[in-house]
Amino acid sequence: MRNLSKSKTIERENEEKQYRRMTETPVSKLILQLAVPTIISMLITNIYNTGDTYFVSRIGTSASGAVGIVFALMAIFQALGFMFGHGAGSIISRHLGAEDPDAAVKFASTSFFVSFGVGILAALFCMIFMNPILRLLGATDTILPFAREYAFWIFLSGPFLATSCVLNNILRYEGRAFYAMIGLTTGGILNLIGDPILMFGFHLGVSGAGISTAVSQIISFLILLHMFYSGKTVTYFSLRTVGRAASGLFRWRVLGRDTSDIVKTGFASFVRQTLNSVSTGFLTSQSSAYGDAAIAGMSIVGRVVFLMASVAIGIGQGLQPVAAFNYGAGKYRRVKRGYGFTVAAGTVVLGVIALVMAVFAAPVIAWFRPDADVVKIGAPALRWQCATCLLQAWIIGSNMLFQSIGKSFRASFLAGLKSGFCFIPLVCILPRLWGINGIILAQPLADVITAAVTVLFIVPFMNELSKSERKTVSDSGKV
Secondary structure, eight states: OHHHHHHHHHHHHHHHHHHHHHHHSOHHHHHHHHHHHHHHHHHHHHHHHHHHHHHHHTTOHHHHHHHHHHHHHHHHHHHHHHHHHHHHHHHHHHHHHTTOHHHHHHHHHHHHHHHHHHHHHHHHHHHHTHHHHHHHTTOOTTTHHHHHHHHHHHHHTHHHHHHHHHHHHHHHHTTOHHHHHHHHHHHHHHHHHHHHIIIIISOOHHHHHHHHHHHHHHHHHHHHHHHTTTTOOSOOOOGGGTTTTOOHHHHHHHHHHHHHHHHHHHHHHHHHHHHHHHHHHHHHHHHGGGOHHHHHHHHHHHHHHHHHHHHHHHHHHHHHHHHHHHHHTTOHHHHHHHHHHHHHHHHHHHHHHHHHHHHTHHHHHHHHOOOHHHHHHHHHHHHHHHHTGGGHHHHHHHHHHHHHTTOHHHHHHHHHIIIIITHHHHHHHHHHHHTHHHHHHHHHHHHHHHHHHHHHHHHHHHHHHHHHHHHHHHHHHHO
């Protein structure tokens, strides 16, 4: 009994220490502390995805195009994981900010078990309808055999990928970004090592890349899961906490309500990730009219640009727990300061990276696939996307701010603009006017439109925060 009491005391002390850290540490310092591990893990994760592109491209242009198509399917599992992870993480962080850890544990458990179950259903669906799905995403007769080989293993590990996204985001929203980094980077490094060994050492070709990716994702999942059972977090996972404070049929209703809250809050991530996948399918379909070289070129550009944007996403994800925690604690000035720092820091860093990539666009594309036709299409596409890269910090930071504090409609709408509502019509219409140049210009133009619309959302919200801040100060004075 005495040991149990001592354990509870230590747990409470850890919660209070984390609360002070999240609400009292200077926001710029805190965001960087949380963003740096996230940026590292995202870069390594994307490097190993890019590594798949690099190693598979050694086989041929069609194989390289196949990886780009399957990445769009991988994004579906990530979409599910990020929806449950961002949704639960935002709610968890706000409950921790309001000093309600029991509710945080309940939402953590719900997101974990539901996401794994949904991941299994999604994997079965993709397995059953593999050929039609790959065709829909633009697989040609020459690309389809490679895409099938790679996709099988991606589907097999899909539930673990989806749930890893949940574990990663809960850790981040708790302010434990370093532990999330360990799990993700370990999996990424293992995949980079496994790719050449399985593909060329064991002569497994594209299947080797798929097996390496699947194994690395499962190992990453197990490492992340271990963090929750080693005393490093406030939350943990238990079926007993799902639908807590209810029993029988009512317990299922509570589970449905909690799941609905998670989905609603994280829906912007689902929109963003799903439309990324759908947009990739439209891009591949439109590019197929210009041959496998166009598919491979635009696929490589997509991986490189996402690798660049990982910096802005990482800084934005450093903002998310800070914004959610402090919004829940009623510290609105810290939310505004965090947002301003995130946009400024992301713009500066992305500007430097974009300049370097624009200058060396052709060598970068050639490094992935030394094919003159691929470079001819990929290099100008990369330069154009570098030109609008400075807008990413503004777009991503605004989107993540809205999502982290529970403004799901605004976050979902802005995510949809960038990822699909602007891009999909443009990539279908512009090629009819300008040919392959229309495909190249579709994403940069979509970014410009999204940035302009973001102004209409973020400026009024900053005014709302200022009013809430003044009201809080006024109420404190009355007390």
